[in-house]
Amino acid sequence: MKRFQLKFAFVLIAVFLLSGCWDRYELEERANILALSIDIAEEGEDIEMPEVTHSKGEFPAEEKIIYKVAAQLAVPGKIMLGPGGGDTNSAETDWLLVTYGYSMKDVLSNLQQELAEKIYLGHIQLIVVSDKIAKKGLEDIMDFLKRDYEVRRTAWIMITEGEAQEILNATPPVQTVPSLYLSGTLKDAVMFGKLPKEYLGKVWIDFSDVGVDAIIPLVKPMGDHILVDGLVYFKDYQMVGTLTPTETGAILAMQGINPAGYSNVIVPGDKKGVYLVKPFKRISKISVEIQDGKPKVLIDVKIEGFVEEQLYTNDLSKEKLQELEKSASELGEKALSSLMKRLQQDESDILGIGARVRAFYPKYWNENVKTEDDWREIYKDLDIQIKMDYKILRVGMEWK
Known part of the structure; x- marks a missing residue:
């Protein structure tokens, strides 16, 4: 009898566990x-709503x-x-x-x-x-x-x-x-x-x-x-x-996301010629430190790129490439810094700097920040330094 009851209990459990596709639809x-x-x-739109979830005019909002x-x-x-x-x-x-x-x-x-x-x-x-x-x-x-x-x-x-x-x-x-x-x-x-x-x-x-x-x-x-x-x-x-697409490329650079998809117009220091340079590799490091009781952020971006096009000139000498690298680095730092200031003014932390502070400095967060609204107030005035190092590794088939 006990053996029969055990078998019956096993079958009953199996029925509940192996219930099949009860909610299946063809x-x-x-x-x-x-x-x-x-x-x-x-x-002014011709809006017609059936009384499905509520009676007409009785939606509680x-x-x-x-x-x-x-x-x-x-x-x-x-x-x-x-x-x-x-x-x-x-x-x-x-x-x-x-x-x-x-x-x-x-x-x-x-x-x-x-x-x-x-x-x-x-x-x-x-x-x-x-x-x-x-x-x-x-x-x-x-x-x-x-x-x-x-x-x-x-x-x-x-x-x-x-x-x-x-x-x-x-x-x-x-x-x-x-x-x-x-x-x-x-x-x-x-x-x-x-x-x-x-x-x-x-x-x-x-x-x-x-x-x-x-x-x-x-x-x-x-x-x-x-x-x-x-x-x-x-x-x-x-x-x-x-x-914009250009600013999207800047965000991707600060995040270190590859492949790089946006070309940049660069004018060398001597103002002779216009060059289109495209990055093919991005390396980014966002470092956070607590100094004098406040977070300080350094965004270090390294980019490797190549010359896609040269206009109004025919000069790809070693000296010219060094000028292009310097101009690209300076232009990048200026553009990224300006973008970060706008994001800070709008209190939008899309790089997740606050998450880094919370992860690496939990004591500071618990004592000085506590809530996300508190972090936004700190984030607005945060000291964020940006450094860019742009290297041009290829110039195509011509070298003059």
């Missing part, structure tokens, strides 16, 4: 969202912001993942639906009422947010995305100045799926040294970590394609400024 039963654009609805969200859904069987594709265009591979709501979950609940299939976010490639929302703050949007277990940490989030929905309409003739083109553009920008690897998961970490502020790629619609227009930097969850 592919045909899913509405696979590939991309989302998030805007603020403008006054002091400031009611109506989100306008465009969802790009994949059409099953139409997306070609391999070579080929024939005459298939974006109108046949994806379906764009626009919905309104007071929050992200409210929006998707309203969207679900328009679809027969269950909404699935596991294939989402990117989320595009308008700068109007980013300036108000991304905390609510990030809260929803982090709570939804289907959202991939490797998805991209990007900011655009203007209407975010325009980004989802960008599809060059060589691509059939806008979301795949957009995510591929950012991946290639990382590979070519144009952007840091700021996936959604990395952005979440930066928003959550004490002593670090987040950066997010900035894009601009250009008709049937997009322009990677630099970075947006934040103070807490609020957008406080933008970085």
